[in-house]
Structure formats: structure tokens, C-alpha cells
Amino acid sequence: MDATEIGLWGVPLAILGGAIRVSTPFIFVSLGEAITERSGRINLGLEGTLVFGAMTAYAVAVMTNSPWLGLLAASAAGLCFGLFHGWICKFPKVNDIAIGIALMLFGSGLAFFFGKPFIKPKAPNLPAIPFGAWSDIPQVQAALDVNVLFLIGAALSLVLWWAFRNTRAGLIVRVVGDSSDAARAMGLNPNTVRLVATGVGGALAGIGGAYLSLYYPGSWTERISSGQGLMAVALVIFARWNPLGCFAAALLFGGAGALGPALQSVGVTQGYYLFYAAPYILTLIIMVATSSPTRSLAGAPGELSITK
Amino acid sequence: MSVITGNKAVGVETIGMTMRFGALTALGDVSVNVPAGSFHALLGENGAGKSTLVKCMMGFYRPTAGDMLVDGREVAIASPRDASALGLGMVYQHFTLVPSLTGAENLVISREKVPGVIDWRKERGDLAVFMDRMPFKLPLDVKVAELAAGEKQKLEIIKQLYLGRSFLVLDEPTSVLTPVEAQEVLGLVRDMTRAGDLTVLMISHKFHEVTAFADDVSVLRKGKLTGTGRVTDLDHKRMAAMMIGDQPIAVLDSRAAPKPDAEIVLKVRSLKAPDRTGLKSIRIEDLGVRSGEIVGIAGISGNGQKEFLEVLAGQRPRDTGEVMVRGTPYAATRAEARTLNVRLIPEEPLKNACAPKMTVAENISFRTFDIDSNGKPVSWISAGAIKAFSARLVEQFKVKTASLASPIASLSGGNVQRAVLARELTGEVDLLIVSNPCFGLDFSAVAEIRARIMKARNAGAAVLLMSEDLDELLELSDRIFVMLDGALVYETPIAQASVQTIGEHMAGHH
Numbered sequence: 001m002d003a004t005e006i007g008l009w010g011v012p013l014a015i016l017g018g019a020i021r022v023s024t025p026f027i028f029v030s031l032g033e034a035i036t037e038r039s040g041r042i043n044l045g046l047e048g049t050l051v052f053g054a055m056t057a058y059a060v061a062v063m064t065n066s067p068w069l070g071l072l073a074a075s076a077a078g079l080c081f082g083l084f085h086g087w088i089c090k091f092p093k094v095n096d097i098a099i100g101i102a103l104m105l106f107g108s109g110l111a112f113f114f115g116k117p118f119i120k121p122k123a124p125n126l127p128a129i130p131f132g133a134w135s136d137i138p139q140v141q142a143a144l145d146v147n148v149l150f151l152i153g154a155a156l157s158l159v160l161w162w163a164f165r166n167t168r169a170g171l172i173v174r175v176v177g178d179s180s181d182a183a184r185a186m187g188l189n190p191n192t193v194r195l196v197a198t199g200v201g202g203a204l205a206g207i208g209g210a211y212l213s214l215y216y217p218g219s220w221t222e223r224i225s226s227g228q229g230l231m232a233v234a235l236v237i238f239a240r241w242n243p244l245g246c247f248a249a250a251l252l253f254g255g256a257g258a259l260g261p262a263l264q265s266v267g268v269t270q271g272y273y274l275f276y277a278a279p280y281i282l283t284l285i286i287m288v289a290t291s292s293p294t295r296s297l298a299g300a301p302g303e304l305s306i307t308k
Numbered sequence: 309m310s311v312i313t314g315n316k317a318v319g320v321e322t323i324g325m326t327m328r329f330g331a332l333t334a335l336g337d338v339s340v341n342v343p344a345g346s347f348h349a350l351l352g353e354n355g356a357g358k359s360t361l362v363k364c365m366m367g368f369y370r371p372t373a374g375d376m377l378v379d380g381r382e383v384a385i386a387s388p389r390d391a392s393a394l395g396l397g398m399v400y401q402h403f404t405l406v407p408s409l410t411g412a413e414n415l416v417i418s419r420e421k422v423p424g425v426i427d428w429r430k431e432r433g434d435l436a437v438f439m440d441r442m443p444f445k446l447p448l449d450v451k452v453a454e455l456a457a458g459e460k461q462k463l464e465i466i467k468q469l470y471l472g473r474s475f476l477v478l479d480e481p482t483s484v485l486t487p488v489e490a491q492e493v494l495g496l497v498r499d500m501t502r503a504g505d506l507t508v509l510m511i512s513h514k515f516h517e518v519t520a521f522a523d524d525v526s527v528l529r530k531g532k533l534t535g536t537g538r539v540t541d542l543d544h545k546r547m548a549a550m551m552i553g554d555q556p557i558a559v560l561d562s563r564a565a566p567k568p569d570a571e572i573v574l575k576v577r578s579l580k581a582p583d584r585t586g587l588k589s590i591r592i593e594d595l596g597v598r599s600g601e602i603v604g605i606a607g608i609s610g611n612g613q614k615e616f617l618e619v620l621a622g623q624r625p626r627d628t629g630e631v632m633v634r635g636t637p638y639a640a641t642r643a644e645a646r647t648l649n650v651r652l653i654p655e656e657p658l659k660n661a662c663a664p665k666m667t668v669a670e671n672i673s674f675r676t677f678d679i680d681s682n683g684k685p686v687s688w689i690s691a692g693a694i695k696a697f698s699a700r701l702v703e704q705f706k707v708k709t710a711s712l713a714s715p716i717a718s719l720s721g722g723n724v725q726r727a728v729l730a731r732e733l734t735g736e737v738d739l740l741i742v743s744n745p746c747f748g749l750d751f752s753a754v755a756e757i758r759a760r761i762m763k764a765r766n767a768g769a770a771v772l773l774m775s776e777d778l779d780e781l782l783e784l785s786d787r788i789f790v791m792l793d794g795a796l797v798y799e800t801p802i803a804q805a806s807v808q809t810i811g812e813h814m815a816g817h818h
Contacts, residue, residue: 166425
């Protein structure tokens with residue numbers, strides 16, 4: 001048996017590697033959505049922002065040959081989407097969920113429109129750090145090839161978790177998300193805070209999109225997201241609006257998403273397609289298991305339109 | 309500088325304060341003087357202009373005419389910010405604390421200048437020093453949502469003192485407190501005014517509070533000052549006359565003699581149900597309510613009364629136990645409620661007992677719109693019948709509404725409650741379940757609603773009354789239970805009931 005044959009050990013290893021690879025966009029989108037929802041708004045448009053961010057990053061990277069400029073452009077585009085959502089929602093009787101769905105379709109459509117010429121060319125990828133270089137086994141090397149954005153995402157979730165408790169901005173976002181009246185009594189303008197929070201959320205989702213097109217899968221196609229932006233929104237509720245929870249949940253979802261390819265790689269030929277559905281089934285199971293008709297949702301921001 | 313807060317009380321005076329909204333004069337030429345270190349009560353019915361007056365004082369409104377003096381000097385207050393710079397603060401009737409933040413977080417974030425990164429070790433140290441000087445003791449590391457109403461109210465007052473305010477407007481500060489909590493909070497506030505740390509203007513419509521705690525009182529009616537003076541010079545009757553003029557007040561029927569052998573209409577046995585956190589449960593071992601009696605359930609809010617009501621109303625599933633109405637198992641379906649004549653008046657009626665955007669007529673007809681006069685289901689709903697039925701009830705229960713076609717949400721709180729009472733008390737009532745029926749309502753509405761409940765009892769209904777207002781329970785009930793941590797822990801017939809003992813059981817000191 002040679003070193004590359006690691007048999008069934010390949011499955012957990014591939015899941016670990018997959019979790020790290022697949023989870024990164026989930027991390028960014030869910031952290032962005034966590035900020036937005038903590039301020040009392042839901043932005044379902046992040047799915048569209050993710051796709052548009054992926055297209056923008058890819059296009060800019062192709063044209064400038066710099067993945068970092070692509071990343072920057074994607075976050076700027078995300079910021080614009082977020083600000084647009086936040087601006088529309090400040091008007092009375094506007095429903096944030098309906099606007100989110102509209103922006104989701106708008107973002108995807110716009111991305112397809114502008115993205116057509118960029119399906120063929122090859123863009124430079126974002127760099128990864130080979131943490132697995134110590135090993136001779138290629139599977140280990142592949143699994144531990146960690147993109148810098150994953151590390152940034154991990155650090156960001158820690159920072160946000162800390163910031164929600166220990167900074168003025170964090171407390172203000174929580175105040176606005178929990179009680180508009182209290183915020184107004186303090187002289188805060190809830191709409192402004194939500195505008196900024198939605199903008200930042202959009203920018204993070206744009207970065208998540210850049211990761212999709214510039215690292216994994218690493219090319220621009222129209223089916224690039226397949227609903228990851230929406231799942232990330234569900235994930236925020238599952239994570240109880242806690243940034244560390246978002247990170248853990250994103251890893252869990254990433255691992256579930258890697259289950260299908262991992263089984264395929266060790267030679268399971270039947271039924272592995274079923275495992276491609278694992279993240280979606282997991283979403284359903286989690287939502288059913290954590291919901292209850294008699295209990296109120298712990299930790300939910302009071303101003304959120306779905307929990308009011 | 310005073311020893312307690314580090315602030316010195318300021319005196320505030322309004323001269324000829326007038327506020328017009330278009331053609332409506334909400335406040336006409338009101339002059340009130342609140343000297344430094346005094347406890348001044350502002351009495352008045354809903355809509356008498358109390359809120360308008362304090363909002364003018366606090367800079368929320370810009371008065372049409374009139375001046376403000378602070379410590380004898382004329383000041384211009386154009387915004388709440390100006391008011392707070394002068395040391396004027398307000399404690400609202402509805403809490404302005406953020407529920408999911410801890411007490412400490414609420415205090416720090418409400419400050420004018422908050423550092424970008426909060427050094428919690430330093431802040432905690434400062435807060436501990438500050439709290440040492442306060443007469444109130446409070447846990448500051450608990451989320452506000454987990455505090456009892458009394459603690460929240462104390463925290464609201466502490467927040468104002470923490471922000472350096474030395475003139476406080478308290479807007480009906482005891483409306484959500486138990487009598488014991490109310491006594492405590494107002495007593496401590498009065499001590500602070502006596503010590504010269506604080507000046508208080510308290511909006512109220514409870515006479516006994518005014519008599520017990522205030523030095524002076526001013527009374528408003530329809531935007532005009534109808535009287536002012538030392539509290540010691542005025543009795544309740546004089547104050548009531550100034551407050552409501554000569555409109556008639558409903559008088560409580562005398563209590564018909566209870567029949568100890570009357571039929572037990574509601575029987576609850578070994579009931580167990582999860583509470584809203586899902587972590588604890590409510591357990592009612594044995595409760596029976598007889599025909600022609602009012603059984604009161606006292607308790608500090610959040611001890612399971614709401615869940616109990618929801619179980620009885622069929623809104624919350626139960627784990628075990630049985631609820632029987634006249635010996636029949638009762639699951640609160642529409643059909644059961646109709647055959648057994650069970651009626652329900654939940655708290656916050658606009659939210660829990662009405663469809664706010666539907667019309668007054670439709671809301672009043674919810675129980676009867678789909679049956680004809682013989683109680684048979686109808687296949688076509690008659691708008692005419694709904695209108696005639698509700699017109700009669702609106703008349704009978706004196707619901708003030710612009711029209712039967714107005715959405716019920718446009719009515720005042722007292723009139724929404726009257727409309728709900730009209731719906732629930734019409735026809736045969738064998739069991740009436742009521743929760744906090746008078747919360748936030750004014751004098752005449754409260755008197756009338758209590759009179760209606762008593763009338764239903766005297767007519768033979770079994771009444772289960774849950775209330776956070778102990779005065780109300782003592783006035784209406786035949787027996788009182790105390791609910792604590794989801795269980796009924798104490799029972800007393802009204803003849804032996806004492807506020808002291810009930811209060812101790814409510815607080816769990818037994």
C-alpha cells in the first residue's frame with residue numbers, strides 16, 4: 001500500500017478539507033447577515049449580493065490580473081447593494097423581506113447580464129497557505145491548503161463577537177435591533193444605524209462571493225452560488241445571532257457540503273448524489289429541531305420582522 | 309453637592325404654557341411651580357394634557373406660548389438634549405431599556421459620551437461606586453429582560469440619576485408594579501427629594517399614591533389647570549372633582565352573598581404546561597371556581613399567569629392535567645366555548661382579543677357573526693345583522709367610536725376594552741376568564757369595567773381574574789390565590805386577605 005492510498009481515512013479528511021473550503025462563503029455571508037439582523041433588519045438579498053460579488057470579483061480580477069482588486073471591487077459592490085436595501089427599507093410600510101427577495105433576483109440577474117463575457121477567461125486565484133506541507137500525503141496537503149479568507153473570516157467572527165459586547169458601535173447595533181423606541185430615546189437614529197449595518201453586511205457578502213469565483217470553485221458560472229446566500233441566512237438563526245455560532249455553523253454546513261464529493265472520492269458509486277443534498281437536509285432538520293410553537297426564540301433581536 | 313447622587317435638585321416652573329395642534333388646544337395657559345427638592349404630582353385623566361405638558365417641558369414639543377424657568381432663570385428648551393443638559397430627565401411609562409442588554413450595558417450606552425472601545429473593568433468599577441451611593445440595589449449583570457417589572461422601573465430611575473439628572477418626570481411609574489414594589493420605589497424616590505438630591509414631577513391617576521408620597525399636586529382637565537395646592541389640604545374627593553369634573557362614575561354593585569355550595573364551573577387539576585422559555589413549567593395542582601364568585605390570582609408578572617391564561621384559552625398545549633368546565637373536558641374550541649358559555653378577556657385587548665384593522669362592528673360580532681338568533685350556523689353572513697347587533701352593544705356599553713365602520717385600532721384603550729367587554733359579556737356567561745382588564749386605562753373606564761365584572765359575578769358567572777394590580781383583586785375577588793414560579797402557593801378568602809401577607813408570598817418570602 002503506498003502513501004497515497006489512505007482508504008476510508010480519506011472521508012473524514014476530505015470532510016475536514018471540504019469544511020474549510022466550502023464554509024468560507026457561508027462564514028462571510030452569515031457574519032454579514034448577523035450584523036444586519038442584530039440591527040433589526042433581514043436582508044434576504046444577500047444571495048443576489050453573493051452572486052454579483054462573485055461576478056464582480058472575477059471580472060475585475062480578469063481585467064486587472066489582481067485577485068485582491070477583485071475582492072475589493074466585490075466588497076464595494078456588496079456595500080452598494082446593502083446600502084440600497086437599507087435605504088429603501090427606511091421608508092414606512094416597506095417590508096424588508098420583500099425588498100430582499102427583489103434584490104436577490106436583481107443581483108443574480110445583473111450578475112448574469114454583466115458576467116456573460118467572463119465565463120471563458122481565467123482569472124488569477126486568491127492565495128492559499130499550505131498548512132499541510134509537513135505531510136507527504138497529497139490528501140492531507142489538499143485538505144490543509146487553507147485560503148487566507150478562511151483565516152480572515154475566523155478572525156472576523158472572533159472580533160465581531162467581542163465587538164458586540166465591548167465597543168460602542170456593537171452596543172448601538174444591539175440597542176437599535178432590540179428596541180427602536182429605546183434607541184430613539186437615546187438620540188440614535190435607527191434608520192441610519194440599520195443602513196450602515198446592512199451596508200456592512202452586504203460588503204461581507206460580496207467578499208463571500210469573491211471567494212466563490214476566485215478560489216473555490218474558482219471560476220465564474222451562473223450556477224456558482226446555488227442558494228448558499230439563502231442558507232447562510234438560515235444559519236444565522238440557527239447560530240442564534242452569535243458570530244462565533246455563525247462560524248461553527250458555517251463549518252458544519254461546509255462539512256455537510258463536502259460529504260458527497262468525499263464519498264465519491266473514495267469510490268462510493270451509488271447514492272452519493274443524495275449526500276450532495278446534505279446541507280439542504282441539514283438546514284431543514286436544524287430549523288425543525290430548533291423551532292417550537294410554545295417557546296419564543298432565545299436571543300432574537302426584538303425588532304426583527306420575523307420574530308415580532 | 310449632595311452625598312447620594314452628587315447632584316443638586318433643581319426647581320422648575322412653567323408659566324402660561326400653551327400648546328395648540330391646529331385648532332385643538334391641548335394645553336391652555338398652564339402654570340405649574342415645582343420647587344427644588346419637592347415631590348409634585350400631576351393628576352389628570354387620559355387626554356387631559358399631562359403628557360403634552362411634560363413633553364413641552366422636556367423639549368419634545370415646542371410650545372405655542374409660555375416660558376420655562378429652571379432654578380428661577382428663564383431657559384429655552386428646544387430639544388430633549390437641551391433638557392438633559394439642564395439636568396431634566398424623564399422616566400417613561402413604557403420602559404425604554406433595551407431588553408437584551410444587561411443593566412450595565414444599558415447604563416453605559418445611554419451616556420452622552422461613550423468611548424469607542426468600552427473598558428468593562430473600569431466601567432464596572434465606576435458603576436459599583438455609583439451603585440453604592442444609590443438607595444436601590446440591583447443586579448447589573450443580568451439581562452434587562454430577566455428583571456422583574458419593579459427592578460426595571462428602578463433601573464430606569466437609576467439610569468436618569470446615572471446620567472446626572474436632578475429633575476425627574478415620572479410618567480405613571482407604578483402602573484406596572486406590585487403595591488409592595490410601588491411603595492418601595494416611591495418611598496426611596498421621596499427620600500431622595502427630602503435629602504435635596506432630586507426634584508420629582510410624577511404623573512399619576514392613583515390618589516392614594518399622591519396622598520402618601522407627594523408634597524404638592526396640580527390637576528389638569530381638558531388641557532386646563534383645574535387646581536393646585538398642598539396635598540395635605542386636599543382629600544380624594546376634592547382631587548377627583550378637579551380631575552373628572554361632574555361626569556358620573558360607575559359604582560360597583562354591592563357583592564351578592566356568595567353561595568359556598570354553588571356549582572364548581574371551572575375545575576383545573578394537576579395541570580402541567582411548559583412556559584415560554586421552555587425551561588420551566590407551570591403546575592396548577594387544584595383550582596376550582598364556583599358560580600357566582602370571583603377568584604383572583606395575584607402575582608408578579610412573569611410567574612406563569614400568562615401561560616396559565618394561554619392554556620385556558622387554548623393557545624398553549626398542556627403536557628398533562630385536565631381542565632373541566634361544568635364537568636366536561638374543555639379544550640377551548642369555538643364550539644366548546646359556545647356550548648359551555650366560556651368568555652375570555654385577555655390582557656392588552658387590542659393585541660390579544662381584537663383584529664386591530666377590522667371594524668368595531670366586526671370585532672364586536674366575532675362570537676356571533678356565524679350563527680343566527682337560534683344559535684344555528686348560518687351560511688350567509690348578514691352585514692345588516694352585524695351592524696344592528698354591534699350598534700346595540702356600542703350603545704349599551706358606551707363605546708365611544710366615530711363610527712361602527714372605524715377600525716378598532718383607532719379607539720382609545722378604554723373604548724377598546726369596552727368593546728371587548730361588550731362582546732364577551734353579552735348573552736349567557738357561565739365562566740369568565742379575565743386578565744389585567746384595567747391596565748393603562750383611566751379612572752372612569754376602570755370604574756366602569758370593574759362594575760361590569762362584578763355585575764357578571766352577581767348574575768351567576770364564575771370569574772377567574774388574573775391581575776397584577778393588587779388593589780383591583782382586593783376590590784373584586786372573593787378568594788385570592790398567589791402565583792409564584794408557575795404554581796399557586798397561597799390561598800386566602802377575601803375576609804382574611806392582607807396586602808402584607810399576599811405581598812410576601814408574591815415575592816417568595818415564605
